[in-house]
Amino acid sequence: xxxxDNCVVSMHYTLTNEEGQVIDSSRQGDPLPYLHxxxxxxxxxxxxxxxxxxxxxxxxxxxxDEAYGPVFPEAIQTIPREAFGEIEEIQPGMQFxxxxxxxxxxxxTVKDVQEDGILVDGNHPLAGxxxxxxxxxxxxxxxxxxxxxxxxxxxxxxCES
Numbered sequence: 001x002x003x004x005d006n007c008v009v010s011m012h013y014t015l016t017n018e019e020g021q022v023i024d025s026s027r028q029g030d031p032l033p034y035l036h037x038x039x040x041x042x043x044x045x046x047x048x049x050x051x052x053x054x055x056x057x058x059x060x061x062x063x064x065d066e067a068y069g070p071v072f073p074e075a076i077q078t079i080p081r082e083a084f085g086e087i088e089e090i091q092p093g094m095q096f097x098x099x100x101x102x103x104x105x106x107x108x109t110v111k112d113v114q115e116d117g118i119l120v121d122g123n124h125p126l127a128g129x130x131x132x133x134x135x136x137x138x139x140x141x142x143x144x145x146x147x148x149x150x151x152x153x154x155x156x157x158x159c160e161s
Contacts, residue, residue: 001140003052005037008153010139011049016132023126031138033153040152042067045133052137060133067131068124075122078114090118098122 003009010031015024026032034040036049044066052058064070084090092110100106100122112119147153 001053003036003049003140006143006148007036008141008143008147009034009036009049009137012136012138014134018130035143035147035152038151054137054139056137058135060135062131064128064130068126071123071128078117078119080117084118
């Protein structure tokens, strides 16, 4: 079966940046399952995997506009220390959930702790980066009706005709 919308795909991957540093990998564990067409992975990777089958491999380079987008300078700002409530120790690299402008949950990363406030970055940590994927397709199957309705694969899902 070839990868198309409403297929559950299981794949191994290694993700590296442009310097060749490994950012993430599934190779030491189970393959990553995702619902093709369900917005479960970055659009540029999903587009390149369409039409592949189990056993195939690929090297895919995804530009920022088809991954986590550009870096938005307005998402980097200094906020008052009081905004962190009773959290006593704040250090660079810590991540917190905040409410975005339309009420959505947004992850912010502490960049620097300054006297006048905390410098945070609301961009995705991989925003602005070219992503390099080394992919091995392990399995492709039809998604169940429940998986299609929920928009993601379920463990032990079965192939429906």
